[in-house]
Amino acid sequence: MKISPVFASWLQVGPLALVLTVFFGLPVLVVIAASFFDFDHMAIVPAFIFDNYEELFTSEVTLQLYLSSLKFAVIVWAITLLIGFTVSYYLVFHIDSLLLKIALFLVCSVPFWTSNIIRMISWIPFLGRNGIFNQILADLHISSQPLEFLLFSDFAVVVAYVHLFTLFMVVPIFNSMARIDTRLIEAAKDAGASRWSILREIVLPLSKSGIALGTIFVVTQVMGDFFVVKVMSGGQSASVVSALSNEIQQLQYPPAAASAVILVIVVMLMVAAILRVVDVRKELAS
Amino acid sequence: MSATLNSGKIEVVAVTKTYSPGAPPAVDNLDLVIDHGSYCCLLGPSGCGKTTILRMIAGHETPTQGDILIGGRNVTNLQPVERGTAMMFQSYALFPHRSVLDNVAFALKMRGASVVERNAKARELLEKVHLEAFANRLPAQLSGGQQQRVALARALITNPRVLLLDEPLSALDEYLRLRMRGELRRVQRELGITFIHVTHTQLEAIAVADTVVVMAHGKIEQAASARDIFLVPRNAYVTRFIGGQNVISGTVERTADGSARAVTSTGARIEVPLKGRSASPGERIFASLRRDRVQVRRNTGGKPAQDSINAVAGEVHAIENQGSYVKVTVDLADGEEFVAHVLDEDFFIDPIDIGAPVIASWTVRDVHLLEDRQPQATGRVAAAA
Numbered sequence: 001m002k003i004s005p006v007f008a009s010w011l012q013v014g015p016l017a018l019v020l021t022v023f024f025g026l027p028v029l030v031v032i033a034a035s036f037f038d039f040d041h042m043a044i045v046p047a048f049i050f051d052n053y054e055e056l057f058t059s060e061v062t063l064q065l066y067l068s069s070l071k072f073a074v075i076v077w078a079i080t081l082l083i084g085f086t087v088s089y090y091l092v093f094h095i096d097s098l099l100l101k102i103a104l105f106l107v108c109s110v111p112f113w114t115s116n117i118i119r120m121i122s123w124i125p126f127l128g129r130n131g132i133f134n135q136i137l138a139d140l141h142i143s144s145q146p147l148e149f150l151l152f153s154d155f156a157v158v159v160a161y162v163h164l165f166t167l168f169m170v171v172p173i174f175n176s177m178a179r180i181d182t183r184l185i186e187a188a189k190d191a192g193a194s195r196w197s198i199l200r201e202i203v204l205p206l207s208k209s210g211i212a213l214g215t216i217f218v219v220t221q222v223m224g225d226f227f228v229v230k231v232m233s234g235g236q237s238a239s240v241v242s243a244l245s246n247e248i249q250q251l252q253y254p255p256a257a258a259s260a261v262i263l264v265i266v267v268m269l270m271v272a273a274i275l276r277v278v279d280v281r282k283e284l285a286s
Numbered sequence: 287m288s289a290t291l292n293s294g295k296i297e298v299v300a301v302t303k304t305y306s307p308g309a310p311p312a313v314d315n316l317d318l319v320i321d322h323g324s325y326c327c328l329l330g331p332s333g334c335g336k337t338t339i340l341r342m343i344a345g346h347e348t349p350t351q352g353d354i355l356i357g358g359r360n361v362t363n364l365q366p367v368e369r370g371t372a373m374m375f376q377s378y379a380l381f382p383h384r385s386v387l388d389n390v391a392f393a394l395k396m397r398g399a400s401v402v403e404r405n406a407k408a409r410e411l412l413e414k415v416h417l418e419a420f421a422n423r424l425p426a427q428l429s430g431g432q433q434q435r436v437a438l439a440r441a442l443i444t445n446p447r448v449l450l451l452d453e454p455l456s457a458l459d460e461y462l463r464l465r466m467r468g469e470l471r472r473v474q475r476e477l478g479i480t481f482i483h484v485t486h487t488q489l490e491a492i493a494v495a496d497t498v499v500v501m502a503h504g505k506i507e508q509a510a511s512a513r514d515i516f517l518v519p520r521n522a523y524v525t526r527f528i529g530g531q532n533v534i535s536g537t538v539e540r541t542a543d544g545s546a547r548a549v550t551s552t553g554a555r556i557e558v559p560l561k562g563r564s565a566s567p568g569e570r571i572f573a574s575l576r577r578d579r580v581q582v583r584r585n586t587g588g589k590p591a592q593d594s595i596n597a598v599a600g601e602v603h604a605i606e607n608q609g610s611y612v613k614v615t616v617d618l619a620d621g622e623e624f625v626a627h628v629l630d631e632d633f634f635i636d637p638i639d640i641g642a643p644v645i646a647s648w649t650v651r652d653v654h655l656l657e658d659r660q661p662q663a664t665g666r667v668a669a670a671a
Binding site: 192205 | 365366367377379381382396397444
C-alpha cells in the first residue's frame, strides 16, 4: 500500500498533536473561559464578566506577588547561571578524557534520582534552628546563638530553588559549550588573548544559546512555583502561584483562572524577551 | 632590536614529543633548521608528526624533550603570543560570531589597540586579500576560498616573522586549491617571512616550497629542496611518497665503471649508477626511475633478449589519460607498482590496450640509486651468481 506524502506527514504529527490538544490546548481554553465566569460561595456561574481581571489589576497584592516572584527568579537565575557556567566550563575545557567528562556529567544529575519534594525537605533538618548547620557552628564555637535566617526565610527558598534548578542551567550550557571548536580557543590564544579575554570574547558569546535556554527553564520554573516558597519560607513569603493556589483551595476558581491567564502571559513575554536577545533557533540550527 | 631577533629562522633541536607515557612518540628526537624567509613544507601521511611539530613551533604544544629556537632565541617555554609567530588553522577556525573585520582585527584588539587603529589596519589587510567588500559579513556567509583569505589576513595582522599553516588548502576544491597555493607563495615572497606549511599532498609541497621535509613515524626521512627531493630522493619511502617515480630493485651481480649491474626478481637486468657510493655483489639495491622517461612498446617477441639491459617485460594493467600524458601502469609480476608516463602524442599514434604485453625501457641516466639495502637470501645470490 502506498501512503501519500501528505497523509504520511499527518500520521507523523498526529499523535503529538492529539496529546497536545487534549492535555494542553483544551485545559488552557477551559481556564481562559473560566476566568470570565462569575462565582459565589456555592457554585461557579458561567458568564462573561471582567470582574476577576478588574479585581486582579486593582489589587495592590498582585504587584507585590509579582515583585516577590520576580525577585526570586532574578536571584536564583544569577546563582544558577554562575554555577552552571562554571561547572560546564570545567567539564568542557578542563577534563580531557571524554569518559570522565560523561561520568562527572552524570554525577551532576545524581540529586535528580530522588523526588523534588524529598530533595527540598531534606534541607529542613540541615538548616533548622537546631539543625545540623547550627549545631556545627555551636560545636565549633563560631556562634553562640543559632542563626535564625537559615530556615523559613527567603534564604531557605533561594537555597532550595538553586538546588532544584541548577542542573537545568548546566545541561544546556554544557551542550552549547561542548560544541565550541577548541581550535577557536587556540586561535584566540595565538592572537594573544588572555584567559579572561578568551572567556569574554569566545566562550561566553558562543554559549549564549545554552544560557538562554537555561534561563528559560529556570525562570519559568521559579515563576510557576508555589510549593517551595510555601514550605521553605514557612508561609512567610508568597509567590504568584501560592496566592493562586489559596484561591483554588477556597474554590474560587474564576479569579484563580484569571490570575493563571495573566501569569501565562507574563511568562510568555519574559520568554519572548529572552528569545529576542538570543536567537536560540538560529543557534540551534548551526 | 637586533637583526637576529627579527629573524624567522627556526631551529628544532633534538625535539621529542610523547603524548602519553609508553605510547610511541609523535615526534622522535627530531632536528630541523628552516632558514629565515624560506617556504618550508612538512609533508607526510597523517599521524607522521608534522602537525605536532607545527604546533610546538607555534607554542600550542610543549616538547617532551629538546628545544625550539626562533631567530636564535630559545622559545620552548614561551607563550604563542611571545614568539612572533602566527598560525593559520586547519579549516581556519574563524570566530563564527564575529564579523570578518572583527576576526581580522582580533589580535590587535587583544594587544589593546583602539577601535579606529585596529579597524584601519584590518581593512588594509582585507584590501590586500581583495575582501574589503565583505568586512561586515559573518564567516559563514563566505565561500571556502574567501574564508581562507580571511584566515590569512587574520594571521598576518600582527606582522609575524613566521607564519605556520596547518593544511591550509585541504578544505578547498581542486580549482581553488591550485589558485590559492600560488597566492600563498606570492604572499610569502612579498612579505619575505618564513612560511611553514603542513600538508599531506605531494604536488602541493613541490609546487610551493623552497624546502620540502618528508616525514614518517615522527622522524624526517629527507629534507631537501623541492627539486632535489624529486630528482635525488634518499630512499624508497620518499620516492614512493613523492610519486612521479618508480622504485626498481635488483640483486647486484657486479660493479664496474661506477655503476652496478643488478638482476630484478623477475630476471631483468638493470644498470644503476653508483655516483661514488658502493654496492657489493649479492646485495639487493633499490633505485628510483622517473616515470616520464620510461618508454613503452609492444612486446612482440616474448622476453626481452638476454643481453638487453634496462628493459622489463610486463602486461598493461591500467591506462589513464591525464591530458598531456597517458599514465600506463605495467604489471611486472614483482609486486611493485611500475608506471610509465607516455606523452599523449606518442601514445595515441598507436594506443596500447589493457592486457597487452609490453616492454618498458629506459636509459641509465634516469636511474638514481637509493639508500635502501637488503642483504639477499643466499639461495638468490647463488642463482644470480
